[in-house]
Amino acid sequence: MSSNCKHQHTLHAVHSHCGWDNSLAPALSVAPGECVEFEIIDASGGQLxxxxxxxxxxKFDFAKLNPVTGPIxxxxxxxxxxxxxxxxxxxxxxxxxxAIIPGFxxxxxQFPEPSLHHWKYDTGCAEPALFGNGAKVPLKPFTGTIGVAPAEPGLHSVVPPRTVGGNMDVRDVAVGSTLYLPVAVxxxxxxxxxxxxxQGDGEVCGTAIESPMKVALQFELIKGADLPSPRxxxxxxxxxxxxxxxYQVTTGVGPDLWEGARDAVRYMIDWLCASYGMSADEAYMLCSVCGDLRxxxxxxxPNWIVSFYFPRVVLEG
Structure with a gap:
């Protein structure tokens, strides 16, 4: 942890929950300037x-997916x-x-059947993680789900992102970054x-390299910031x-951004299969963990451009 922390705390994964609810009792109280190391369960909730x-x-119990540790x-x-x-x-x-999760x-x-790929990687993340025959994915740990409780009462799904954070999947919420969250309660x-x-920008198959970790965070308050959404x-x-x-880049062209995104990714999958002999499932998962939708x-x-950038270093580096 940072030597600038006033106090340091640890919160274990036993203090986890699978939905946002402002009636949950806090597992820990901290003052601004203090740091907490969180133990994080993987997105399957330990089901894999x-x-x-x-x-x-x-066979997933979807009520147990995407647990978060807290609240603080x-x-x-x-x-x-x-x-x-x-x-x-x-x-x-x-x-x-x-994984490719049916329906997600x-x-x-276009991918109705399940698929699962296991990763073993250097815990220091200094070396790329190997995928199949020759692909090497550079690593950049980050927190996919991070947020504060919403003002609305009751239990709210942890799956969609919210204006108070949540399942944002922004890959740059990584070491050195500071995330600013609107406080609602x-x-x-x-x-x-x-x-x-x-993870690539877009997390197109629905999963990244999902991995249990510990993460250390420091908290500060900005009074009266009145943010409309995370920054x-x-x-x-x-x-x-x-x-x-x-990069290799494919594009989707048309009046619908959703369909443009689908086309750009589909064309990249086609190129990976034709150029490197991958199965479509392999190409789809690889796109999800290292390619970027832009x-x-x-x-x-009346037409817009959505591009999909696949880093050549993954296959040629």
Whole structure:
């Protein structure tokens, strides 16, 4: 943890929950400036292990998916404030998984069967993770789900992102970044989970390199910030770890951004299968963990451009 922390705490995964609810009792209270190391369960909620097979993906209890550790009460936090969360450190486990879950993902209608890939990787994330015959995916740990309790009463699904954070899957919520979250209830009631070893922008198949980890965070308050939605500040460049060899890029062209995104990813899958002999399932999962969807143009009506960038370093580095 950072030497700038006033106090350091640990919160174990036994303090986890699978929905946002502002009536949950806090597992820990901290003051601004303090740090907490969170133990995070993988997105399956422990339903997958290194011995699991693709069929196990069809047996998920969806009520147990995407658990978050918390909540944390931050002293002095009030609605209208912003909670500043500094990402200090990740301690990855070295094991993770990527899956095609039937009915889930950008191309769910084209990939109706389950698929599961296990990853073993360097816990220091200094070396790329191997995928199949020759693909090497550079690693960048981050928190997929991170947020505070909503103002609305009751239990709310942890699956969709919200204006108070949640399942954002922004890969740059990584070491050195600071995430600013709108506080909606007294104490903020912060929770975090869904740690990933790597993910492309879009997480197109619905999963990244889902991996249990520990993550250390530091909390500060900005009084009266009145944020409409989460805001992120990064410490430096955010794509350099994949830029070294350039990109292969496919595009989707048309008046519908959703369909454009689907086309751009589908064309990349076709290219990977034709060029590298991958199965479509393999190509789809690989796109999800390292390729980036980009909104390239939205002004030249009636057609827009959605691009999919696949880093060549993964296959040629």
């Amino acid at each position: 292990s290194a011995e699991s097979v693709a069929e196990d993906v069809t 009460h931050v002293d002095g936090a009030e609605p209208g404030d912003a909670l500043a969360v500094k990402l200090l450190h990740f301690q990855p486990s070295g094991w993770g998984w990527t 993902g950008l191309l769910a209608d 007294p104490g903020a009631l912060f929770s975090v989970g869904d740690t990933h070893a790597a 992120l500040m990064t410490e430096g460049p955010v794509t350099r770890h994949l830029d070294a060899a350039g 909104l390239s143009e939205v002004v030249d009506q």
